[in-house]
Amino acid sequence: MGWEIELRDGRLHASYGGISALEGLEVSGEDLKFSLEPYGRPYSVPSPEGEQVVHILRLVPEGPGPEDVLLEAFCGPRRLALRLYPRKPFKFELSGTVRWGREPYLCRTEPGRFGDVVQAALGPADSLLCDSIFDKWDDRLLKLSSWGKASLKALPDGRSFLVEVVLSTRFGTTPDLLAAEVAEHFISEGMSMPHYRPYDRTHHPLPPSGWCSWYCYGREITEEDMVANADWLAENLKPFGLEYVQLDDGYQGETWLDWNDRFPKGGKWLAGYIKGKGLKPGIWLLPQVVGKKDTKLLEEKPGWFLKRPDGSVFRAFGNYPYLDPTDPEVKREWFERTFATMVEWGIDYFKIDGEGEMHQWYALCRENLSDPSVTPDEAYRSWLEIIRREIGPERVLLICATQWRAMGYGDACRTGTDVGVDEEQFENALRATFSGYWMHTIAWYCDPDVLIVRPELPLERARAWASLLGLSGQVLMASDRMPELPEERVELLRRVFPAQDIRPMDLWPRRPERPYPRIWDLKVATSWGRWDVVGLFRWFEEDEPEVEITREKLGLPAGRYMLYDFWGKEFLGELGEGRKFSLEPGSCLVLCVRPFEGLPLLLGTSRHITQYPDLLDLRWDPGRGVLSGESFLVGRDPYEVRVLVEWNGEGYQPLGATADGADVEIQGEGPVLVLRLESDASRKVRWEVRLKPKSSDGTARR
Template structure:
């Protein structure tokens, strides 16, 4: 077609066209961005693909040994002992001292090298079949769960759908009989390649479990010529790993692994591999050298098998080792389990907590640590489910659910949504912990917001517990005011100095967010994730002249997104005047001293929002004086305080020690710790109001621990400094099995029931002269087991038993302990394993 436009006319029309395009683009940007110029996305949205060149580090506990510290973002804290340089494996302490080869020599990680995050910048977040279906899994159930995961948790960051044990040819009998990776169980008649395609079709990544070093099919063993054999053709290594074990010194073994993993990855389509029983493999290679074709260093031979697997699957597929902690695979594995198998009960949570205490120092530095899966289903209570989710969310370890997902009630799904995905958290504490720590402090620096998310754990299933959370113990400013927000209970607890006394339900957790009061309206929490801003908040700014907070947040369709604001303690009268979030529904609520805005979206989107504040009304109530103050001695440096609850309205209480503020408590009880038993103390309690005002008068008492104690004290009436066991849970006045204490034919009302190996440590303050007890194996051992008991005073061995076995009657112990400040009761395994080693320190007591 011929054009009738002259060149000037063409230029003129092009100019008008360009003008309208720019006008439309400008209008679109104005609508989508709320009419405001948006800042560039924060660099945090670009996930770190390498470990920082330097990291803050603690190499030992601080004053409060109950504190475990994690970091997220660029953290600076006075708790740090120095700086760790991961590439050099070197620590420079604050005093200038250097520690070279820290992981290799101090922590015993022989093959240490920094985690390569270039392909997997974050720990895996997904689902595993094992802890619901165990070996009785089938394709239909996996597919149902995959569909549910894609619909309900994929938007929250869940990525992996992993098939565990039970897919292979045979699933009956003992494990040694069904380690055949050449056949697929008839329950997967469509083939595992079909399952992998189905999972990918849901937008998820398929994962697969196996124990590749073992084999139970004798035909495969004969054909491959890759396994350890005795001269007469028998297996010298029949273990959980399989009836036969690969000979790592044979080229045929490496060819076997290459062929196997090429089939599983390239042919079947799996992209995540969990290889099990690895510590067994290493131990067998150490012990079965004589059956190898070419014996060599067992650890290097083992690593050669891992490198072969890695070459077969390539760098873009995730490799997780399992069952125990095979440190010999460091530098090859992307991740590793760090403990035993969990169970669907509180004891399962404790398995995960123990793995975290022992090996969290490896996480996000050597590999992504995996304390095993998280369960939230019944019979776990909601408090237990929250505690398990908090363990995962606050540490950033590998996050795998393992319930029948489409059966979960809404309240349990809600818990899962608040911890997916695992984020880039790593330890400040580069050392193993010898106790179940109760205060887990995650320090976060994001968009100029520096705040702490603190998990307060109660490991006791039988009773609630109180816990002192002191700002100084967390490296915060002792006399500064901090806003406190209760994440799981969605409640603002106030703004106080010094710290807070927290009550925790049995087998439960309280997660508190601490934000320093800066004298302005502050965003103190968001609802999307337990990190409260890290995964959702893209920008944040406050304009004091207009009293407006502006931000930009990523939201998930159908998930109400809540912004929580707190006001300065001396400006509690503030309130939200209006909210702007063009194109989105919102609601707001004003409370005394804080407020919330809830945004909702019908799609996954990024929302620009503005919240305007103004002066409002405020209600004050005069603080009243409490009465009936009492002190109960819990140990030689700690007392519990109780008083009558105030009849009148109040916002809690402030505790004072020798005239100085000590701690805030929202309830009519509290604790004092770190006391000297030979000093006199004046203890006072005043009623408090939201503005920090207190009653004019106080309930008070005088206290001196050494004189308040009776002449004889049972250790079960004192709170130990710590009480830990490698197997089971020690208990006061019950056996470790939960039964009445019984040694031989005699039962006891008081004492400490433990299991090997265990330690119970008490602070005695040097004021007692004698220790007495009756010791032995508890009747719940069933006449089995053997133990050795030891008593230490200030690290010195004071007494030890002979080997205690079977149903022997109790042995009486009487030991002089004059001047002993720390008394340690130890139970060790007698050499036959810890499972039946239920030992009792019956009627354990000290005398002045």
């Protein structure tokens, strides 16, 4: 391992461990380009971390300019430094391409500047606050720095980045023009998680989106309740991306396969019914226990059970008797049979609970295990391996709750404890999100527990909760009595389903306590545009009423930006030097922040909080005066596109609109044009709006 460089065509290329990392680094400055050439032979210098190879290079100006500037490249085992030796004041620039792994995460790894702003990305987005790239497959971090100003910009391929540096120098200093430092085993060693495995999203490119029965029915759930909710979900939220219908506890009899009287038709029938609605059935279980406290298996199979040091049967979660996972018969007759049977039934989503302390219980009872030679971690992971083998990669396995020892087996992991409608229970969703989000899409999909929006929760808090989940892209499971939800609460769910392909840009765990971050900045990049969706939150009454955003806080480059209120459907003007917004306790404001380069300017769409999955293409043809796009419409869901057409005395007047396969109308809201589309079925719709410049008196010019 280690850094190596070579020169090609006057540019510097650097590789780490034999793999190209920095390509085509070019030095310039003050309208002058430099080529690099060797200044003597490289030589080695011993250091505590290993040998460093020093290359001295000369900057050769491609025109009149300084000819006595040298650059030294220090190639160490982990760090590469490009150090300048200037002779007079000069403003240098450097640019080139960075490649780092097959699924790189542009990120920052410590709070630093504006650490109270949470950053996330959807698509190849970037931020001026990010200085690192994480390769999750090799568990390797690359951090770039400079004595000057360095920035990383994501390129459209999503796998490479443009690094740019600006550095002013003077004689007597030897500044680093650019330094690249590698942290190996960033998670497994740096986070003390030796079981870390990168999550392969091939089979599940998006986090699960669905419904869970627990927080609205508990153990009193019935077959009729499941049918009623499945019917409602298929009709009302399946078109918006909901997939899973998960039964959570209350069904089991003597075993997880023998169901009680509240489910007379059994698990296979229920799974088939849900599938018949075009949805995917899910199930909750505690596979490490027998889900009946006084099970007859205690007498029939005494050797199956986990024993405490005093010889008594171990009980913990729900006071259920725990099983010995090292017993061959338990492996075969319990774990293998349970999951193989449920797969035959058609179950597609498995939520296994009570996982957080499993290794501790096995450590306590280790000497009484059927095979005491295995470590507690091995005992736990052995039955996870059985489950994964039986259900296959195409079905979802949710680990509940936080258990990093399950890495490599779970598709998703609960990162906190149960939520609810009161303030303390709601806060559990915040604790889970802010402390565990850094693992999202890297080790698995993070699950901060369900989303509750029923009327027992104030509407503003329900909206804030929905916004947090919509902007973070975590596992999204609603948990209300769906047929009883008022329309205004259902509308919240429509605008956040399904969970999107959002990844973290801040790779560190935040403290799970108040005060929580109040700005969530989702950065979105598509083939046709870039924007930020910024959630501003006042979680509790003790939080300050005002939240301020600036271009610098959001890591945005210099320029003008326009603000649009997603939930309020209102244009709020320019960001300018910064804006302050006053919020009521428990409320939020979700802003779409768009760079302003001229009119017409898309402000926002109504389909999804991220503004992402619906608008597939957008083009402006100034010659024809036509704004055109392609949108995916949900059947019978009115769809709106808001466009700024007037600002600072300039603007356009609409002449008409057309759409293929949808009803269309346009309406003005001050300087904003509203395009409304509606289709009787879900489909892609191409649309056009014809515009004409306005004259100074406000009329359309011919």
